[in-house]
Amino acid sequence: MDTQNPSNAPKRPLLLSLLCIVALLGAILLLILYLSAGVFAGILTGSGGLDSGSTELWLKFILILAGILIGLIGVMKMWRLKRSGFYMFVGGVGSVLAVNEVMGEGTGNVGWIISGALVFLFALNVGHLK
Numbered sequence: 001m002d003t004q005n006p007s008n009a010p011k012r013p014l015l016l017s018l019l020c021i022v023a024l025l026g027a028i029l030l031l032i033l034y035l036s037a038g039v040f041a042g043i044l045t046g047s048g049g050l051d052s053g054s055t056e057l058w059l060k061f062i063l064i065l066a067g068i069l070i071g072l073i074g075v076m077k078m079w080r081l082k083r084s085g086f087y088m089f090v091g092g093v094g095s096v097l098a099v100n101e102v103m104g105e106g107t108g109n110v111g112w113i114i115s116g117a118l119v120f121l122f123a124l125n126v127g128h129l130k
Contacts, residue, residue, distance in 0.1 A: 010081055010128075010130075012079075012081060012128070013125060013128050015121070015124075015125060016078070016122075016125040016128055017079075019118065019121055019122055019125070020075055020078055020079045022118075023071075023075045023089070023118055023122075024072070024075050024076070024079075027068060027071055027072040027075060028072070030068055031065075031068050031069075031072070034064065034065070034068065035065075056103065059103070060099060060103045060104060063095065063099045063103075064095075064096055064099050064100070066095070067091075067092045067093070067094075067095035067096035067099065068092065068096060069092070070088050070089075070091055070092035070095070071088070071089050071091075071092025071093055071096070072092070073085075073088055073092075074086065074087070074088030074089030074090075074091070074092055075089055078122065078129060081128065081129050081130055082129060082130065083126065083129035083130055085129070086122055086123070086126055086129060089118075089119070089122060090119055090122075093115045093118070093119060096115075097111065097112065097115060
């Protein structure tokens, strides 16, 4: 019978655990807010939201949604101490920022600062990822 000893499992540093929890909660909140904003904007304006037929609006919606989901998957992989999760998180954050800058009004300084701080702090913990 092959049993794994939990004491032999690699330990996740406290900072990495806290960062994963904060990033996971932030990504879920961002996903909920983003999806609800798209729905409620259509209800309030009476334009039908994304049903208005704007190809650019649909493209922006899909690209940002994909970036958020890639970042969320990356955080879950980093929780399991997988190094590929860091690169997925950076790609997801970068794609959301890039889409907002190119196709939208921009992210604003707060978005850049928070995103940059999270990437920097996760980068400090890359040595603990396999």
